Amino acid sequence: MRLRHRRRLRLSTLDPPIMASASNLASKLAQLRGKAAVFQGKACEASKYATKQGGSYYKQLLEQNKQYVQNPADVEKCNLLAKQLFYTRLASIPVRIDSLRNEADQLKHLVKHANKLKVEHYGLAALFGLECFGLFWAGEIVGRGFTLTGYDV
Numbered sequence: 001m002r003l004r005h006r007r008r009l010r011l012s013t014l015d016p017p018i019m020a021s022a023s024n025l026a027s028k029l030a031q032l033r034g035k036a037a038v039f040q041g042k043a044c045e046a047s048k049y050a051t052k053q054g055g056s057y058y059k060q061l062l063e064q065n066k067q068y069v070q071n072p073a074d075v076e077k078c079n080l081l082a083k084q085l086f087y088t089r090l091a092s093i094p095v096r097i098d099s100l101r102n103e104a105d106q107l108k109h110l111v112k113h114a115n116k117l118k119v120e121h122y123g124l125a126a127l128f129g130l131e132c133f134g135l136f137w138a139g140e141i142v143g144r145g146f147t148l149t150g151y152d153v
Contacts, residue, residue, distance in 0.1 A: 062069065070077050110117065141148065 070081065110121070
C-alpha cells in the first residue's frame with residue numbers, strides 16, 4: 001500500500017503540466033472542429049454549384065468541340081482512331097531522335113567549353129539536378145501508394 005501511495009505522490013507533482021497540456025489540446029480540437037464545420041459548409045456549397053452548373057458546362061464544352069466527336073462511337077471507329085494515334089506517334093520517332101541528337105551535341109559543346117561557363121549556367125545545372133532528384137523521390141512516394149513509411153531515414 002505504501003508503494004501505491006508513493007506513485008500517487010509522484011503523479012500528483014506531474015498533474016498540473018499534464019492538465020495544462022490536456023486543456024490546450026482540447027481547445028485546439030475545438031478550433032479544428034469549428035474549422036471542419038466551415039470547410040464542410042463550403043464543400044457543400046461547391047457541390048451544389050457543381051451540380052447546378054456542371055450539366056450546362058458539359059453541354060457547352062461538347063458543343064464547342066463537336067467537330068472532334070465521332071458519331072456513332074462504335075468499336076471499329078475507336079479501333080481506327082487508336083491505330084491512327086499509334087502510327088502517328090510512331091512516325092514522330094525520327095523527329096524526336098533528331099531533337100535528342102541536337103540536344104546531346106549542345107551538351108557536348110558545353111562540356112568542351114566548361115571554362116567559359118558562367119555562374120548562371122552552373123546554377124541552372126544544379127536546379128535541373130535538384131528537380132530530377134525531387135521527381136525521383138515523388139515517383140518513389142507514388143509507387144509506395146502515397147505513404148512515407150518504409151523509408152530508411
